Amino acid sequence: MSIEKRLEEMYKDHEVKPYISPERDLAAWLLEAKPVPKRNMIRLEEGLLAGDIILLWRVNFGTFTTTTPYSKYFEYIYGINGPAHMEKLLADGYVYLESAFDSxxxxxxxxxxxxxxxxxxxxxxxxxxxxxxxxxxxxxxxxxxxxxFAVRGYALTEKGRAALDNHPEVIDKHPKKKM
Structure with missing residues (x-):
């Protein structure tokens, strides 16, 4: 079976098809593939995905900036292109870019x-x-x-805070670091 057919079969029941980076070595990944969970690819009331809620959660800490690298889990666990979804969250008014003074x-x-x-x-x-x-x-x-300086922080708008507050179940399922 071709790689495309395997992917199609793997994600046939997902409401939204997960993002797969063009740089991903699909043949190697498919050997040990853990598909993006179906629950992470279901649109929430706001039209957001679980990965968007995780992005909002990360922004909420006040340390997410224009230079922060996006974790692989955005693609591999949440099925989203982190930078593209951040742009969408900005455009849709969930997040804003801080000023130089705020940064x-x-x-x-x-x-x-x-x-x-x-x-x-x-x-x-x-x-x-x-x-x-x-x-x-x-x-x-x-x-x-x-x-x-070019670095700017991201911050939540009221709309972003409301979306984050509406979905604690997404945050609860996300693995947390032990502090």
């Missing part, structure tokens, strides 16, 4: 000092992280700060 917690104090230094601000050696943030807000506008 300051994603850059180092050294980077903040270098920005201030470039702007001619002095007395930086005595400043702590909070002082650096204040100095940046005092000396720069959003437009002036934005070009200095």
């Amino acid at each position: 300051l917690d994603h850059i180092t104090s050294t980077a903040k000092k270098n920005i201030l230094k470039a702007e001619g601000v002095t007395g930086l050696s005595k400043m702590k992280a909070a002082d650096l943030d204040t100095a940046l807000k005092d000396h720069l506008t959003e437009e002036k700060l934005a070009p200095y």
Whole structure:
């Protein structure tokens, strides 16, 4: 049986067909294939998939940025293309991209000092992280700060928070790291 036929058979009962990256070595994967669970490919009330809820959950921690790598589990367990689904969550108003000022917690104090230094601000050696943030807000506008660094955080909108709150069962089934 061809690879395409095997995939078609594997996912014939799924409401939504899982995403499979063009880079995936299908022959090797099919030897030990664990199909994306059917429950992860059923649209929820909002039209979202379980993988979208997991993306919202990750954004909720406040550490998911434009440079955060997408875990393989988005594709292999949730059947979604993480970056493409994040773009859709942005477009549909579940998530927004933070401003440069809102994203300051994603850059180092050294980077903040270098920005201030470039702007001619002095007395930086005595400043702590909070002082650096204040100095940046005092000396720069959003437009002036934005070009200095590219990383931006993602944050939930009210719509995104509501979708996340509506589906605790998805989060409950997701494996958690032991802290």
